[in-house]
């Protein structure tokens with residue numbers, strides 16, 4: 001199959017593909033998603049195939065407005081409406097009880113919950129409202145690869161496997177959405193993102209259990225995706241914590257690369273480097289791009305990546321980085 005790269009002007013063609021049960025990758029403010037008509041079982045099955053994703057790992061349902069949520073969820077608490085009012089469109093995914101028999105089982109992996117997302121990206125909102133149905137939206141990468149933050153990343157992983165990619169340029173946030181579970185008490189963050197537990201708790205005036213939950217062996221994870229290795233490039237990734245001595249990194253080793261703030265690169269002058277910009281916000285924006293960049297460089301064996309401990313995005317950034325590094329820290 002030929003994968004078409006569509007410009008924003010060619011949105012109509014993307015709607016046609018979705019209507020025909022084909023797969024279309026779409027931009028969001030976080031990372032690119034892989035779309036299929038969420039009500040078309042055969043189309044949704046193709047998503048698992050294209051990504052190489054285990055079928056017990058459910059898919060997010062991407063909606064263009066709150067009325068679509070009402071069609072597919074039941075017992076929606078007033079708190080869900082508050083969060084939608086405050087944070088939608090935006091990088092917050094909300095877990096609710098699914099209305100039985102409204103969505104194919106493959107979407108939810110047989111769970112009785114469904115995750116709703118309303119991305120802050122006009123092209124994609126227009127795509128969904130033109131289709132007049134929600135689309136599933138896992139990240140548009142091959143399973144276990146870093147999530148894609150550009151159309152080129154999607155094309156690298158899925159070329160020949162999907163009908164089209166809508167090119168909306170680089171995504172702005174760069175890390176996937178926060179997932180909050182409103183079907184449990186107290187409410188719980190299943191995946192940290194730009195919208196923090198504190199921000200949600202402030203809006204609801206209720207406690208919210210924070211993220212970075214590590215799933216232990218034998219435990220049935222709340223978000224099935226948490227049990228799979230994620231964001232894993234081919235090279236060894238090592239985290240350099242903010243209090244570590246950067247000058248001890250073997251920067252002259254030809255097989256070593258450093259991914260860090262520009263100020264650190266200027267100071268330690270590594271032979272191979274990728275700049276994360278000036279703060280944790282730009283670092284989040286560039287993290288997956290950096291990991292993918294060195295994944296393509298056969299000579300690089302170890303990537304040292306700067307860690308962060310302060311700022312709203314630090315928890316989400318470290319959550320993704322810990323998974324790529326499988327727990328390895330420098331020093």
Ligand code: TXA
Pocket residue numbers: 028030031032033034057058059060091093095108111113114115117119137138139140175176177179190222223224225226
């Ligand atoms: O920012 C994002 O959320 C991106 C963009 C494309 O919207 N999407 C994304 O989807 O990150 P995905 O599939 O890569 O990650 C969604 C996570 C998975 O770990 C999955 O297990 C979990 O959400 N999930 C989906 N439905 C769930 C459910 N009903 N219960 C628990 N976890 C669920």
Ligand code: MG
Pocket residue numbers: 138139147
């Ligand atoms: Mg993903």
